[in-house]
Amino acid sequence: MNADPVYLDITLRLFASLGIGALIGLERTYHGRPAGFRTHALVCLSTSLLMLVTFYEDRWFPGTAQGRLVLDPTRMAQGIMTGIGFLGAGTIMKEGLSVRGLTTAASLWITAAIGILVGIGFFFPAILSTVLTLGTLSVFRWLETRIPAQFYAQLTLRFPSQAAMPEPDLRRLLKEYGFSASQPSYRLDPDADFFEYCMIIRSSHADRAREFADVLGKLDAVKEFRIEPMGD
Secondary structure: OOOOHHHHHHHHHHHHHHHHHHHHHHHHHHOOOOOOHHHHHHHHHHHHHHHHHHHOHHHHOHHHOOOOOOOOHHHHHHHHHHHHHHHHHOOOEEEOOEEEOHHHHHHHHHHHHHHHHHHOOOHHHHHHHHHHHHHHHHHHHHHHOOOOOOEEEEEEEEEOHHHOOOHHHHHHHHHHOOOEEEEEEEEEEOOOOEEEEEEEEEEOOOOHHHHHHHHHHOOOOOOEEEEEEOEO
16 A cells, blocks of 8 residues: 555655754754754744645645635634744743753744644644654754753953953963853953953863863962853
8 A cells, every 4th residue: 555645745844844953953052052953953843844734735624625615724823823932932041141941942832833733633744743843852852962062151250450360371271271262351340459351262071161160269369250151
């Protein structure tokens, strides 16, 4: 018995959207951005899933194929996804420079999309996308922890006003521990008697941050420092 070519086409489209979203998310994960591997994969999969509702309308409501009825299911879908967007926004939290909850918001988004397909009786893509979503949330989590990624953090350093470490010396110290620095800013507060460096540091090894913190803690000239990771 030959497989229905429409089902093969649906399978190809869903796998393609998942792969493309994951590929884009891979680049974001590597650069330490909050919306990364799984988030991009889920968002791309969910939007592809919703487009199947319109593209294969005749499969879940045969009357449209015979010209007896014209439907616009996207109007209801738009209202649902707008509401889910507000719900998803409530799960996203910003903690300092880190953003959390993006993958949860994306999972709510695709769950709503799957619910729409179940509601209209388009069961094949609904079941297939459920399997793909569960795989993304579990298998991709395992992959995400093993993907090489850049570590980004905001470094804030305070020295006594008259004993601030020269910037070239600070950059040499950062380089010694595998960090590069960008976007530096400077602050001088005569009343509180401190000079402050604030910059974004980057490394291929997140564990170096602890080693660098230990070194800064032993420097007598350092009045205060903070290394605040950026990302999810």
